[in-house]
Structure formats: structure tokens, C-alpha cells
Amino acid sequence: MKLTEAWRLSRLPYREVVYRSLAQERNRMWWGTFGRKESNKDSADDSELTKKALQIAKFDKSIISLFNIIVSIIPFGSLLLGSKTLGLSSSISLSLAVTFGFMTLYAIQTLSSFVGAESSVLLMTLPISPDDFSLITLFSFVRSVDYLVVGSVLSQVILVAYLTLSPLATALMFVVSLINSVFAVAVALWLSRVFHKNYLRGGRSNKTTVFRGLFVLLWGCLLMGVGLLLSVPYYILPILDNTLQSANALVGFLLSLIYPFSAGLLVSKLSGSIIPLFTSLGALAAIVFYALGAWFSAKWSLGTVKLIAQGAGVRINRSRAIDFQIKTSGPLRGYVMKDLRVTSRNPATAFFFVLPVFETVIVAFLASNLEFLRASTVLIATSMGAIFALLIPLALLNSEGKGIEYAKTLPITSQRMVSAKALITMATFFPVP
Structure with missing residues (x-):
């Protein structure tokens, strides 16, 4: 099968994924009840709801992608305005952190329905080989996050190229942005599997209750972090910049090992900023390590998508209830x-x-x-x-x-x-x- 044909067919499972994600979150989708013309016909209602669901999903995806580009640019605002008080390393680190959280938040809402084999039921009825079927499923997975990944990567790379005029710094920023996107999608896919598994299994054990509470708290912290972007130029960036440029060599080395500070420090070093050699070596070693981690994360994600295409994405171990209260x-x-x-x-x-x-x-x-x-x-x-x-x-x-x-x-x-x-x-x- 040609890649263009596989990409065209991937629209079918992707539309199913989008519709199911909205249906799970909003059930009968109350926003689709407005403007109905034939309220007495269930088939017409379902067709109209499906059409509106896909239209709203496309609009939401475009708006969220645009907002993702904006939040990736905001940390660079002071540098674009000509400020010399803030460094490039802090702006890059904060931009990567914010886009990571934002992509994870969005992707988990769509991928929660992707991990179920129901999204590919229609394609299973067609005479398609297993390899072509896996390729189509992979493309539908790419469709779920394509706007977000392309928008964030391009915005960050273009900004670094404009601010540094360094080919090496720009190339490294491209690699780091891809690593950031791979990590975000892999984390979202893993969390989606966990929640889909819990959704199918039912029940409420103490372990799942604690895990659900911790995840909701993490979800809230990420959303609050996006909301705090309004104070980036006046509060967050000065503190982060002073920490990264600390005179304490130990503090700088420890931060160089932590993502995304390692990326910000190394890109800043290649652009000509003064970074201690010990800190730069630590950042280089950390980036190599995170690149390997991104490679294994991408490999795991592709393997998971292939399992989903085969209908084995989520395994549930059900135990027989002998005694209950x-x-x-x-x-x-x-x-x-x-x-x-x-x-x-x-x-x-x-x-x-x-x-x-x-x-x-x-x-x-x-x-x-x-x-x-x-x-x-x-x-x-x-x-x-x-x-x-x-x-x-x-x-x-x-x-x-x-x-x-x-x-x-x-x-x-x-x-x-x-x-x-x-x-x-x-x-x-x-x-x-």
C-alpha cells in the first residue's frame, strides 16, 4: 500500500477516535442538541451529532494548536523585545516545560479512546494486510498530535534561529524539540492506557483511588502552570535565570542533568553564552541520555500502536469475587x-x-x-x-x-x-x- 493511500485511510480511525473521545467526555454531547431540525428521528439526530462532533473537534484542535504556539513563544517575549537581563537558557527551558505539559494535557483526552480497539473496527472488515493495517493505525495516531507537534517544534526552532543566528544551536533546538514532543506523546499514551484500563475494569480499589487522585492533582498543577504564563516575564523567568546562572558550580551541574534545563544550557552554550565547562559537559551527557530515552519511548509508542491495531492494546486481569461486602x-x-x-x-x-x-x-x-x-x-x-x-x-x-x-x-x-x-x-x- 502506498503511503498516500494509507494516510488517506487513516482518516477513518482518526475520526472514530475523535468522536469517541468527545462521546466519553460529554456522553450524549449536549452542545449538539442545539439547532436540531428533525428531533423525532434518531438516525438523523445521530448523524447530526456525529457531524457536529467532528466539526467541533477540528475547531478545538486548531485553536489548541494555536494556543500551544503562543505559550511556546511567551517565554521568549523578553528576548524578542530586546531585554538583556534574561538569558536564553531560562527561556528555552520554560518553553519546553510548558509545551510538554500542554501537549500531554491535550493528547491524553484524545488518546484515551485511541487505546481501545473499537476505533479500528471498520477497517478490520476490509481486505487489508496486517502490515498495512498497522501503518494506517500509526498514521491515525500521528493525526491525533500532528498540529501540536509541528507547531511547537517550528515555533521554538524559528525563535532560536532568529535570536542566536547559530546553525548549531538551531539544529540542537530542533532535536531537543523533537525529544520533548516524543516524551509528551509517550507519557500521554501511557496515561491513556492506564485510564482506559480502569474504565473497562470498573471497580474502585484503594490503589486506583490513590493513583487517580494523584493524577488529578498533577493535571491541576499542569493547568495552573499554563495559567501562570501571564507572570512569566516578571516573576518566573528572573528566578529561573538566576538559578541557571548561579555562581555555585554544584547547583549549575545538578541543573544541567535535569530536563529541560540541560537542553536550555546546551543550546545557550552553542549560541555563544558563557557557561562553565563542567556544566556544559553535564548538559551534553544529559542530552545524550534523554535522546536515548526518547528513542526507546518512540519505539515503545510504536509497539503499543501496533498492539492496538491487533486488538491487544490493553490487558485486563479480572479476579473472581468470592467474598464481598x-x-x-x-x-x-x-x-x-x-x-x-x-x-x-x-x-x-x-x-x-x-x-x-x-x-x-x-x-x-x-x-x-x-x-x-x-x-x-x-x-x-x-x-x-x-x-x-x-x-x-x-x-x-x-x-x-x-x-x-x-x-x-x-x-x-x-x-x-x-x-x-x-x-x-x-x-x-x-x-x-
Whole structure:
């Protein structure tokens, strides 16, 4: 099979992946109910929902890719404006860190449905050889992150070429950006497998509960890091730059071993900056090590994609329940716990519960640089938390999906269901100042 034909056919599983990722996150996709023309025909509704899902997914992907380019440029803002107080190493390090987190956050939402073999069911019915089938699946995997990877790599390479005018520094920046993208996609693919496995297995052991909580916290920290980009020129970059240029040789050497500081220091050295030889050698050794790690990560990712194409992407070991215990609770408490458990399976909806607090912390952190705390700052912080708190009932309804039809068969009134969601919303808004 020709590569062009494989790339064209890869659109089919990719569209299935996109639709399933939106369906899992938003279930019946409430945003597709607006503007329906034939509400009495299920087939027409499903076709219209699918069409709108693909349109919105394409729009989201373009907007997120554009935003990813913007956040990769922001750390270089001071240098582009002609500032000589900040170094190139800190700007490169922060740009790599932010794009890594942003690509991981986006990719995990799409790849969560990619790891299931359902996205390639239609292609399995065609007379395609296993090798061609694996190639098509690989291309559909590339389609999931192509805009993000190309945009971040090009923006970072062009900026370094413009600021340094050094072919060696530009070439190294290209390699480092590729390493950064490979790590981000590999981490997202691994986390997607973990969550998809938990989604299929069901149940809630203590181990999975702790892991889910830690991941939601990590998810929040990455989002908060993106939000703190507004304070990059005034707060983060000066501290990071002073640390990287510390007179303490031991501190500089230790940072040269940590990614992405090693990349920033080595690119800065090739551009002509004064970096101690001991620190430069440590950064060079670290980059070689991370390049090997990226090679194995890419190899693992390709192997995982091949297993997914063969329908063996996720293995689930189910144990037979011999002895179990049932704990009963009141209708209101039970429905609240049910909502919390259902939404916690998806990291995007799970983070809705702590998002108001995180957004308030972002504004409060930015306000710490002000000499006087104004009333407008407090109102903005509270309003941002309140806006996200208002989205929680909608997220709870969407995460429930068709499950609400089964809940209606239980001896639970609609008022009690609404009260449960209202309690969760009030509990989420309570920590907002």
C-alpha cells in the first residue's frame, strides 16, 4: 500500500477516535442538541451529532494548536523585545516545560479512546494486510498530535534561529524539540492506557483511588502552570535565570542533568553564552541520555500502536469475587458518591471539582506581585472561581449520560438528584475566597 493511500485511510480511525473521545467526555454531547431540525428521528439526530462532533473537534484542535504556539513563544517575549537581563537558557527551558505539559494535557483526552480497539473496527472488515493495517493505525495516531507537534517544534526552532543566528544551536533546538514532543506523546499514551484500563475494569480499589487522585492533582498543577504564563516575564523567568546562572558550580551541574534545563544550557552554550565547562559537559551527557530515552519511548509508542491495531492494546486481569461486602447509605449521600465516582473516571471532568480553587490560586499568585491588593483583584479571583463552579452541574449531568435513565427506575426523586448535584457544586465553591 502506498503511503498516500494509507494516510488517506487513516482518516477513518482518526475520526472514530475523535468522536469517541468527545462521546466519553460529554456522553450524549449536549452542545449538539442545539439547532436540531428533525428531533423525532434518531438516525438523523445521530448523524447530526456525529457531524457536529467532528466539526467541533477540528475547531478545538486548531485553536489548541494555536494556543500551544503562543505559550511556546511567551517565554521568549523578553528576548524578542530586546531585554538583556534574561538569558536564553531560562527561556528555552520554560518553553519546553510548558509545551510538554500542554501537549500531554491535550493528547491524553484524545488518546484515551485511541487505546481501545473499537476505533479500528471498520477497517478490520476490509481486505487489508496486517502490515498495512498497522501503518494506517500509526498514521491515525500521528493525526491525533500532528498540529501540536509541528507547531511547537517550528515555533521554538524559528525563535532560536532568529535570536542566536547559530546553525548549531538551531539544529540542537530542533532535536531537543523533537525529544520533548516524543516524551509528551509517550507519557500521554501511557496515561491513556492506564485510564482506559480502569474504565473497562470498573471497580474502585484503594490503589486506583490513590493513583487517580494523584493524577488529578498533577493535571491541576499542569493547568495552573499554563495559567501562570501571564507572570512569566516578571516573576518566573528572573528566578529561573538566576538559578541557571548561579555562581555555585554544584547547583549549575545538578541543573544541567535535569530536563529541560540541560537542553536550555546546551543550546545557550552553542549560541555563544558563557557557561562553565563542567556544566556544559553535564548538559551534553544529559542530552545524550534523554535522546536515548526518547528513542526507546518512540519505539515503545510504536509497539503499543501496533498492539492496538491487533486488538491487544490493553490487558485486563479480572479476579473472581468470592467474598464481598455491601454498604448501604441514604439516597442523597449515595447519589452524591455515585456522581463523584462517575466523574472521577475521566481526568478532565474530575478536575472540575478543584478547578475553581486552582483558578483562584492563579489570580492570587499574580496579585502577590502587586504592592496593594485592590478590590478588583479580589472580585476577579472570586468571579473566576464562581464561573467554573457554575459549570460543575452541567459536567455532572454530562458525565451521567444514559445512566440517568437507569437512575429514574430507582426510588429516588428528581428533586433529590438535583439536590445531590447542588451540594457538590456548593462544596466546590466553598473554598473560593
